[in-house]
Amino acid sequence: MTKRTRGRLFTGALLGCLVSTIAGCDSLLEVDLPGSVERADLDNPVLAATLALGAQSDFECAFGAWMLVTELWTSGLDQSSTLTTHSTIQARRAAVNEYGSATCNVDGSPLPYGFWGPLNISRVQAKETTALIQGFGEIPDAAYLLARLAAYEGYSTLLLAESFCGLYFDGGSRETRAEGFARAVASFTSALASATAATPSATTTAAQIASVRTMALVGRARANLNLGNSEAVLADAGAVTLDFVRTVDRSGLISFRYNPVFFRSQEGKAYSVPLMYRDTLVSGVFRPRIGGVPDPRVGSFRDGFGNNQFTPQYTQNKYLSRATPIPFSTWKEAQLMIAEVSGGQTAVSIINTLRARYPGLPVFSSSDPATIAAQVRQERQRELWLQGTRMGDMLRWGTPFPTGTTPANQVIVDTTPWCFPTMEAERLGNPNVG
Amino acid sequence: MNWPNGYYGQAGEGSKDIDIIRNLNRTADVSASATLALTEQVGGVTSVGLQYYSKRQRTIASNGDQFASPALSTVGATARPGSGETEFENVTVGAYFQQQFDWQQRIFVTGAVRADDNSAFGEAFNLVYYPKVSATWVLHEESFWNFDFLGQMRLRGAYGQAGKQPGVFASSRLFQPRAGTGDVGYLTPLQFGNPDLGPEKSSELEIGFDAAAFEDRVGVEFTWYSKKTQDAIIDAPVAPSRGYPGFQFVNIGQVSNWGMELALNLAVLQGDQLSADLNISGGTTYSRIDDMGGISEIAVRRTRRHVEGYPLAAQFEKKVVSADWVTGPGGAVSNVMCDGGTGADGRRMGGVPVPCSAAPRVWWGRQSEPTWTLQASPTVTLRQNLRLSALFYAQGGNMVGSDALFNAEIAWVNTHKAQVNDDLLYVAQKSVAPPALGYYNGGYAKLREISLSYTLPAQLAQRIGASQASVIIAGRNMGILWQEQKLSYLAGGQTGDPEKNNIPTEEFTGEPTSGTMPPSSSIVATVRVSF
Numbered sequence: 001m002t003k004r005t006r007g008r009l010f011t012g013a014l015l016g017c018l019v020s021t022i023a024g025c026d027s028l029l030e031v032d033l034p035g036s037v038e039r040a041d042l043d044n045p046v047l048a049a050t051l052a053l054g055a056q057s058d059f060e061c062a063f064g065a066w067m068l069v070t071e072l073w074t075s076g077l078d079q080s081s082t083l084t085t086h087s088t089i090q091a092r093r094a095a096v097n098e099y100g101s102a103t104c105n106v107d108g109s110p111l112p113y114g115f116w117g118p119l120n121i122s123r124v125q126a127k128e129t130t131a132l133i134q135g136f137g138e139i140p141d142a143a144y145l146l147a148r149l150a151a152y153e154g155y156s157t158l159l160l161a162e163s164f165c166g167l168y169f170d171g172g173s174r175e176t177r178a179e180g181f182a183r184a185v186a187s188f189t190s191a192l193a194s195a196t197a198a199t200p201s202a203t204t205t206a207a208q209i210a211s212v213r214t215m216a217l218v219g220r221a222r223a224n225l226n227l228g229n230s231e232a233v234l235a236d237a238g239a240v241t242l243d244f245v246r247t248v249d250r251s252g253l254i255s256f257r258y259n260p261v262f263f264r265s266q267e268g269k270a271y272s273v274p275l276m277y278r279d280t281l282v283s284g285v286f287r288p289r290i291g292g293v294p295d296p297r298v299g300s301f302r303d304g305f306g307n308n309q310f311t312p313q314y315t316q317n318k319y320l321s322r323a324t325p326i327p328f329s330t331w332k333e334a335q336l337m338i339a340e341v342s343g344g345q346t347a348v349s350i351i352n353t354l355r356a357r358y359p360g361l362p363v364f365s366s367s368d369p370a371t372i373a374a375q376v377r378q379e380r381q382r383e384l385w386l387q388g389t390r391m392g393d394m395l396r397w398g399t400p401f402p403t404g405t406t407p408a409n410q411v412i413v414d415t416t417p418w419c420f421p422t423m424e425a426e427r428l429g430n431p432n433v434g
Numbered sequence: 435m436n437w438p439n440g441y442y443g444q445a446g447e448g449s450k451d452i453d454i455i456r457n458l459n460r461t462a463d464v465s466a467s468a469t470l471a472l473t474e475q476v477g478g479v480t481s482v483g484l485q486y487y488s489k490r491q492r493t494i495a496s497n498g499d500q501f502a503s504p505a506l507s508t509v510g511a512t513a514r515p516g517s518g519e520t521e522f523e524n525v526t527v528g529a530y531f532q533q534q535f536d537w538q539q540r541i542f543v544t545g546a547v548r549a550d551d552n553s554a555f556g557e558a559f560n561l562v563y564y565p566k567v568s569a570t571w572v573l574h575e576e577s578f579w580n581f582d583f584l585g586q587m588r589l590r591g592a593y594g595q596a597g598k599q600p601g602v603f604a605s606s607r608l609f610q611p612r613a614g615t616g617d618v619g620y621l622t623p624l625q626f627g628n629p630d631l632g633p634e635k636s637s638e639l640e641i642g643f644d645a646a647a648f649e650d651r652v653g654v655e656f657t658w659y660s661k662k663t664q665d666a667i668i669d670a671p672v673a674p675s676r677g678y679p680g681f682q683f684v685n686i687g688q689v690s691n692w693g694m695e696l697a698l699n700l701a702v703l704q705g706d707q708l709s710a711d712l713n714i715s716g717g718t719t720y721s722r723i724d725d726m727g728g729i730s731e732i733a734v735r736r737t738r739r740h741v742e743g744y745p746l747a748a749q750f751e752k753k754v755v756s757a758d759w760v761t762g763p764g765g766a767v768s769n770v771m772c773d774g775g776t777g778a779d780g781r782r783m784g785g786v787p788v789p790c791s792a793a794p795r796v797w798w799g800r801q802s803e804p805t806w807t808l809q810a811s812p813t814v815t816l817r818q819n820l821r822l823s824a825l826f827y828a829q830g831g832n833m834v835g836s837d838a839l840f841n842a843e844i845a846w847v848n849t850h851k852a853q854v855n856d857d858l859l860y861v862a863q864k865s866v867a868p869p870a871l872g873y874y875n876g877g878y879a880k881l882r883e884i885s886l887s888y889t890l891p892a893q894l895a896q897r898i899g900a901s902q903a904s905v906i907i908a909g910r911n912m913g914i915l916w917q918e919q920k921l922s923y924l925a926g927g928q929t930g931d932p933e934k935n936n937i938p939t940e941e942f943t944g945e946p947t948s949g950t951m952p953p954s955s956s957i958v959a960t961v962r963v964s965f
Contacts, residue, residue, distance in 0.1 A: 031523040039607040054621050057614025100674055117674035121623055124677020168675040249615045411766050413865055428733050429673030
């Protein structure tokens, strides 16, 4: 065989290899991704409980960040840090709209204080998981899981409607707060229907079902309170069991699941309790007065200076560890909703029932409707302190938001409306945003 | 001192992070070429090739904080140890065919085509093809060439297509594990994904020439280029209301880049005892987004935006033009008016003032990346042993948006203006659109290097058994010769070393390397010995 022939044969073999290799490209391109899960892999009935837990967990993460932001925005807590995010929030600058895609990781990794994105994540994941589970057919605890998902979808929607001036769902057009509250009512109604259909099993107790059901009652009552549907509020709030409490679970082990108020106040010295909660000092604890006496429901202690080294630090004493859970759906709130809607001596009776649980608080009495209404508001402010109700209450009552200069020397931009503006991330990613 | 969480670990009791990164890159490259003499005047070279590239990276991380005692140092000895693992893989397979023809070794024409496939392509995409054609004409070899002073002249032109692959799994909708209620693991959204994601394709035309004159004492290289990128892969923000975080990679529209490059090499003096050379090179580069596929704008970072009709990742922000004090200097402002924008899209500066709440984010007039660069390198050689050379570098035409200057006004509040708050426009801008406080024009010139080298005479080198020896003393980054703007526009903050601030690195994100430190000044002494 000549050299030329060998050369031609070699060239031909090489071209043949090329052709066959290109034809087999697809198998060469298969890669693994062991650290993540693709959407198609979730279509597995075995994952139903995990997926439902996911929606709840997403809500709990979102709630912590949202609550902190609403407290700062309304000066329910004062900034005592150097962080730009805190300045922007408490000074109510327009730039707060840049936090739309921030995360809810309270340990600050990456940029925390997301109060639009995370609530939408929990809302959509609850909705999508509902569709998944409904597609699984007959699986254990399906009704309970669906009730739980609908209840957390309802709360996610409720908090968004309480705090944002305009709402966007799933990349759609702008909706009003009233439309948002109506969506929340629909979710809670679905939750109640599913909870009614749920039965205890080896993995789900009657108490768990009852908890989800009662949570949906409180949530629907709160949504209807914002819609002005008094009868619906009375019906649902009146059905809430005595001393019911549903909490946002927190962790002492995992940094992004710490109680954010404790973590950022006691440990980070980034938030301080404002003057309106510090009328008296008793045994080293500052408290506001109520009926002339220190109110035990709200307290703080002097702890040097804040993280910014010049704002006096008054650290809250409601949440005392990283793992302290945060109540967000309670019998007490239901009672105060009844008081707000009913007014009169019904409200007075409720106020005193709640006060009786705290030794030393005086009995309240009045027959003046305006005085009673004002007292109901103050009771809500104290009883539900740092539980995520402040901003919704202020907007519902038309209470003017704070102005002036913050203790961190930031001039507050006082523009109306006081609800949150449309997030820049939504405007950029949603063509329906004007 | 109560350090915030994160500084030196929890409560200042220390922390430790260990990352073990394993990269496995596999490459197979097979090619063959054949040279053919088709006729006496026409020759050709045929080339084919196949490439396989696989990248696999695995990272194992462990970390912990709160050491009970300074004597402890392992991660396991911390109060809160943790761990993590990530892994990703990407594979590209490609093949090419190239054919070159030449006519009397004076005119060269080359055509080629390349095909690629990648594991990151969306489900709807398979192979991508990239053609290329180029031509070179060696003019000085032609019979009609009779410019004696111009000893070399070569015209060249090329047109070709290239592509950029999307990141691994960029097209997939993904969920990640996380600890949730009860510290139990669950799955949360990680990425929205895009099943239609494909590669971006760019087409580039280059025209230029290489010339040498006066017996090669003057050399010139010039290239003009124009590049258009179709289906550019861009991070488009996912509307948070859709329930997924972050961005979605999309192929959209068209981006144009153009500019020119010029290099001039001058042998100023050529003598045995003294010679001097001067090399000057420079170029311009411009970008423009021609088509965004219907998307009005894409946020890149803070106030950088991709907007149709403007350069990539340009600065867009509201500009305050007037305001009033409510009570007096140092207090609040009211009646704050901003530039209302002008131009076809109303986003160019120079519009009628409007209330800032209704004002658009206007373009601040410059690219984020430099539009021109210039480099000059003179060299003087004495008696072929002693050489003095220098390197000057300059760039400009861009606008910088500095996070450091912005934070000095907002977060740290440690500038004069921030403390006094008596500048009306400054206070008004700060209340409406504070990122603009960090803007300034980024042009600068630096003496990059000055060096003196001495090559020992051969006899001296041989005394130590060396064939060659030299000593070099060089000073690097010796100083800023010129700064276009030393104080930022509104805040009057010192801009400092222009290389310490945001320097875009990614082509289509303009993503700055925030916090980049400038190259430090240094004096380096080097001894080189060859045996």
